[in-house]
Amino acid sequence: MTEAKERLEALTKHTYGVWRAQRGWQPLFIKDAEGVYMYDENDKRYLDFSSQLMCSNLGHKNKAIIEAIVKQAEKMSYIAPAFAQEATVNAVEALLTVIPAGLDKFFFSTSGSEANEAALKILRQYMAPNYKVISRYHSYHGTTAAGSSFTGDSRRWYAERARCTIEGVCFAPDVYCYRCPFSLNYPDCNIQCAEYVDYMIKEEGNVAAVLVEPVVGTNGRIVPPPEYLPRLRKICDENGVLLVADEVMSGWHRTGPVWAVQNWNVIPDILITAKGCTGAYTPVGLTVTTRKIADYFEEEIFVHGHTYSFHPLALSAIPPAVAEYKKLMATGLPQRVSKYLEKRLYELEDRHQCIGDARGIGHFWALEIVKNRKTKEPFNTKADKFRKVLMTDRIAAEAMKLGLYVAPWYDTLVIAPPLVITEEQIDEGIEKLDKALEIADREAVHTDTPGTRSAEAFNKAGKI
Numbered sequence: 458m459t460e461a462k463e464r465l466e467a468l469t470k471h472t473y474g475v476w477r478a479q480r481g482w483q484p485l486f487i488k489d490a491e492g493v494y495m496y497d498e499n500d501k502r503y504l505d506f507s508s509q510l511m512c513s514n515l516g517h518k519n520k521a522i523i524e525a526i527v528k529q530a531e532k533m534s535y536i537a538p539a540f541a542q543e544a545t546v547n548a549v550e551a552l553l554t555v556i557p558a559g560l561d562k563f564f565f566s567t568s569g570s571e572a573n574e575a576a577l578k579i580l581r582q583y584m585a586p587n588y589k590v591i592s593r594y595h596s597y598h599g600t601t602a603a604g605s606s607f608t609g610d611s612r613r614w615y616a617e618r619a620r621c622t623i624e625g626v627c628f629a630p631d632v633y634c635y636r637c638p639f640s641l642n643y644p645d646c647n648i649q650c651a652e653y654v655d656y657m658i659k660e661e662g663n664v665a666a667v668l669v670e671p672v673v674g675t676n677g678r679i680v681p682p683p684e685y686l687p688r689l690r691k692i693c694d695e696n697g698v699l700l701v702a703d704e705v706m707s708g709w710h711r712t713g714p715v716w717a718v719q720n721w722n723v724i725p726d727i728l729i730t731a732k733g734c735t736g737a738y739t740p741v742g743l744t745v746t747t748r749k750i751a752d753y754f755e756e757e758i759f760v761h762g763h764t765y766s767f768h769p770l771a772l773s774a775i776p777p778a779v780a781e782y783k784k785l786m787a788t789g790l791p792q793r794v795s796k797y798l799e800k801r802l803y804e805l806e807d808r809h810q811c812i813g814d815a816r817g818i819g820h821f822w823a824l825e826i827v828k829n830r831k832t833k834e835p836f837n838t839k840a841d842k843f844r845k846v847l848m849t850d851r852i853a854a855e856a857m858k859l860g861l862y863v864a865p866w867y868d869t870l871v872i873a874p875p876l877v878i879t880e881e882q883i884d885e886g887i888e889k890l891d892k893a894l895e896i897a898d899r900e901a902v903h904t905d906t907p908g909t910r911s912a913e914a915f916n917k918a919g920k921i
C-alpha cells in the first residue's frame with residue numbers, strides 16, 4: 458500500500474465525514490493552496506470556483522492576515538472571555554468601520570451556527586413572551602439546534618429525526634421567482650411572498666422575529682426583487698417583530714457591497730455573519746445587535762458564552778481581513794470581474810440546455826440544472842440530497858477531473874469564486890465548466906425554450 462493510501466485510510470477510519478453515510482468516503486487529499494488554487498498530492502491544480510464553502514473570499518496565503526495571526530499567537534494565543542484584551546478592541550474597531558450604522562454591539566463565537574444560536578437567545582430574551590421565528594424553506598442557518606431548526610433545506614429533516622431541533626420555528630414561502638410558490642410572475646405579483654409574511658405574523662401570534670438570508674446562499678443564490686427586503690423591513694416594523702439578517706454567506710462583498718442588505722438600504726435588528734469575516738483564515742462567528750437591544754441587556758442577564766468566545770487568535774484575523782477587503786475593493790477588480798462573470802455565465806446558459814436559470818449578483822451565482830427547460834422538470838429534488846449521486850454531483854466530479862472545484866447543491870452549482878479572481882481565471886473556470894456541463898446536456902430534453910436570466914430582469918427593474 459502506498460503511504461498516501463494508508464494515510465487516507467487512517468483518516469477515514471478515525472474521523473467522521475460530514476453530511477454523508479461513512480461508507481465509501483474517499484476525500485481528495487489537498488496538500489497546498491495558494492490564491493484561487495488548491496493542489497492535491499500529485500500536484501494537480503484545481504481552480505476554486507466556490508471559495509471552498511463560500512468563505513475563502515480573499516484566496517489562500519494572504520500575507521497580511523497570516524502575519525497578524527502569527528503575531529497574536531506569539532503574544533497571547535488564548536485568554537478567557539471574561540478578560541478584556543487587545544485583539545477584541547482591534548476587531549471591534551475594524552468592524553465598526555464596515556457594520557451598518559445602528560448595529561454596534563458584538564458577540565464573538567467561532568462559527569455561523571453559533572452566531573445563529575446566540576441570535577436565538579438574544580431575540581427570545583428581548584422579545585419575551587414572543588418566541589416564534591419565521592424562516593424560509595430555501596435557507597440554511599447552521600448545524601446546531603437553533604441553526605438546524607431555522608433551516609429550510611433537508612438538513613433540518615435529518616436533525617428533526619435525531620430530535621435535535623427546537624420548537625417555535627415556522628416557514629414562509631420563498632422569494633423564488635423561477636419557481637414562484639404562488640405561481641405568479643414578477644413584477645405583477647405584488648411581492649406576494651413578502652405580503653404573506655405579514656399574514657403569517659398576524660395569524661401565528663407570538664412571533665418574535667423574521668430571519669432571512671438577504672440573498673439566499675446554498676439553497677439557490679436567490680436575489681430578491683428590489684421591493685422585497687424593504688417591504689419585509691416595513692412589515693416587521695408594523696408588527697413589532699425583529700428582522701434578522703443571516704449574512705454568514707452573503708456578507709463580506711460577496712454580492713458587491715460589504716453586506717447584501719446594503720443592496721436595498723435595509724438595516725436589520727440583528728446581523729449574523731461568519732465565514733468571510735476573516736476570509737476563513739480563522740473561525741469566527743459574529744452576532745451584532747442594535748443599541749436598543751444592547752440596552753435591554755444592561756439589566757437582563759446575557760445567558761450565553763463559550764470557552765472560545767472572543768478567542769484572541771480567531772479575532773486577530775479580523776482587522777487585516779477588513780483592511781484587505783478595503784484594499785481589494787479600491788482596486789476595482791471585484792466590481793469588474795463580477796460583471797465579466799455574469800456575462801460568461803449567461804453565455805453558458807445560452808449554450809447549455811441543462812441550465813434552466815443562471816442567476817445571481819456580484820460573486821454569488823447559481824446555475825440551476827434542469828432536465829427540461831420548458832417544464833422546468835429538475836434532475837433531482839430536495840429529498841434526493843444525501844441519498845444518491847445527483848446530476849449536480851456528477852457535473853462537479855467531472856469538473857474536478859478537469860481541474861475545477863465547484864460546489865454542488867441538489868439543484869444548483871454554486872459559482873462563488875474568491876473576490877481576488879481575475880478575468881483570465883474566470884475564463885479558465887468557464888472553459889472547464891462548459892465541458893463538464895455536457896454530462897447533463899446529454900440527458901436533458903432538448904427544447905426551444907431559452908434560459909430565463911431572471912437576475913437580468915431584476916437588474917433592469919430595480920436599482921441593483
Ligand SMILES: Cc1ncc(COP(=O)(O)O)c(C=O)c1O
Nearest residue numbers: 568569570597598599674705706
Ligand atoms: C447562511 C448561513 N448561515 C449559517 C451557516 C452556518 O455556518 P457554519 O458552517 O460556520 O456553522 C451557513 C453555512 O454555510 C450559512 O450559509
